[in-house]
Amino acid sequence: MIPLFIKEIRSFLSSLIAIIVIVVFLLAIGLFMWVFPDSNTLDYGYSNMDILFNMAPWIFIFLISAITMRSFSEEKRMGTFESLVTKPISDLQIVLAKYLAGLVLVLFSLIPTLIYYYTVYQLGAPLGNIDIGATWGSYIGLLLLGSCYVSIGLFSSSITENQIVAFILSMFLCFFCFSAFEQLSKLSLFSPIDYLLEWVGINYHYQSISRGVLDTRDVVYFLSFTALFLGFTFKMSRKGK
């Protein structure tokens, strides 16, 4: 499993996908946080990183879909999947290796934003006037959210040999799971189950963790969400075999 994980990481690096994803993510977040007049932290006047944590889930929808779209579809289209599956590595290990590689990439795109944390920390008056609990909670929330997106992306990639289809499907599913449940729950049509519907969506739990309270229920939600989609991926990757 480890050789495959390393291979996946190397292929992210050699195809420049990793670099592009990280740079685009930092650039977009940087613009929103420090440059755009409507949203920059300097004019905003409060020493927090809400802009980052509000924008990142939306930017991740694009970027994570882009990094996971190749994972299975390309292997299946090129036939390398057959070569891989017939080597002594189990299907579950293949799914996990690809998942971990995606997650590591997400992690590495988040690490440079610690500079922003340091900046806001320094700019606070008095120095260090930033809600440390909420910030770290949000980071953990963002990583867990990324984990959900990666599993959705892998699933989308496993059901089609076409990368574009995988990309679009993955974006839609990420968007739907992140935000649509919450939006739909506001419809009067769903009023009897509005709380449940909101609870199913990712955003509810993301917001909850962002407050800086690591509720086990939320963590369990994120982990089971990831496990569920990895399970679907596992099933789909071997469909018809």
Place this chain on the structure above:
Amino acid sequence: MSIEVQGLTKIYGEQKAVNDITFSIKSGEIVGFLGPNGAGKSTTMKMLTCFLQPTSGIAKVCGFDTSLMPMEVKRQIGYLPEHNPLYLDMYIMEYLLFVAGIYELKNRPKAVAEIIGKTGLSPEQNKKIGALSKGYRQRVGLAQAMLHNPKVLILDEPTSGLDPNQINEIRTLITEFGKDRTVMLSTHIMQEVEAMCDRVIIINKGQIVADDATDTLQKRFKSSLILNVEFKNSVNKDYLKTIPGVDMVTENGKNRWKLSASKGTDLRELVFKFAVNSGNVILEQNEEEQKLEEIFQHLTRNQ
């Protein structure tokens, strides 16, 4: 027994891709798996390598059942899939080290260096796989299949799409490697089987139509012989039939004839004498190679 297959069947929807085939291969044999496209060769190989689950029946490799102990089976097998899929954006070394890692080999750099030497990849070893010619890619495909010294080598059309020189090189490699191992290779080229294999299994429409030693099968094919002749001057068809041994005469263009004879007669000499006696000149004559379809027709008719 290296490979044992019993009543193996694979059904896709309505279609029986492989229909109740049974055979076994002793260790050390080089077996050719012959059949037209869509006959079920690849499907059978995919079941042997645990890529596909059989609908019914048992396949065993080195005593391990493919559905019960796939990991063990996969460790025993070296497999070159059809069309030789490779990661084109990887370097040869990088790729082979990755494969060595998956097989959990000890001393991976040494194993990789050895196989690069054996498969003649040394001059190209620092290139990306995508930059290699088809022949070298095929070597990389073979290298990844033979890297862990498998007891059983399964090759799905290892020489398809190569030029004649490359085909020869790849054949030599396979023969070298197959000296003390079991090799099963699929092809639809008869000469390939003649060149490399001790035994042939012919499959058609998912069923085995012949399973014999190569020599035995060859004798069966040679039971009828076809000769193409071109004369300079026109010849009477009935006159040609008087050549001893000739069963059938068909016209095949201007002054070109196709003669078939029963086994054991060498028509070439007789046709030459015939031409001399009738004052004619032979411009060309050649024995026709038995095409796969003819062999198939032959075999299915015999059954």
